[in-house]
Amino acid sequence: MSNASQTFDQGTAEQYLTFSLGQETFAVSTRNVREIIEFGRLTPVPMMPASVLGVINLRGGVVPIIDLRQRFGEGETRIGRRSCIVILDVSRDEVQQTIGIVVEAVCAVLEIPPQDIEPAPTFGSHIRTDFIRGMGKIDGNIVVLLDIGRVLSLEDMQQLASTAASASKQSA
Structure with a gap:
């Protein structure tokens, strides 16, 4: 389903973990978050x-x-004292993978009611927005809600799964 036509359940609010990358705030559903660990x-x-x-x-x-x-083409994440790794359970087209994402800072867990979520804007056919679940409106600010399973292509996820399996065998 394209994000432009995606609708949100008008029932209960969903919880999102918000985090910063550069000057932008992003969010992922807490259903995908396994844990948050110190950057090491x-x-x-x-x-x-x-x-x-x-x-x-x-x-x-x-x-x-x-x-x-880097995945978004914005340069490297600046590692600072608030940087951490968010461990996520991701699934896409029957491929399931646990990955970590480096974030500059975790902001908060917020409940965003469906009426405060707009579909991802369309920028034209050459700009990908399939990984954007929607745009959350919080206190007059916009938060990009990521569909974390679509941030990585299926090929990327399969490559990560095989890399993790290879590294696991080497450490055994």
């Missing part, structure tokens, strides 16, 4: 796209870490 040492993986910073060992499981700013 990453193990680089050769021949990965620049947006894949590496992997971490999370309680015995290998989790790939993505720099969303």
Whole structure:
């Protein structure tokens, strides 16, 4: 379903984890959030796209870490004292993956009522907006609600899954 025609359930508000990347505020559904951890040492993986910073060992499981700013073509995320990794459970077309995203700061968990969510704007046929679930209006500001399963292409998710599996075998 295209985001321009996506409608939101007019019932209950959904909870979103908001975070900052540069000057922008983004949000993901709390249903996808597994946990938030301190930014720490990453193990680089050769021949990965620049947006894949590496992997971490999370309680015995290998989790790939993505720099969303790089994924969006906005340069590297600035790592500071408030930077952290949000661990997400992502599924797309039957492919399920646990990934981490580096964020400059976690802001808050907010409930956004459906009437405060607008469909993603259309920018023309050459600009992708399929990964935008909608635009949340919060206190006069706009928050980009991400469909985290669409931020990465299916090929990217499969590559991350195989990278995590390979790194897991090497550490065993």
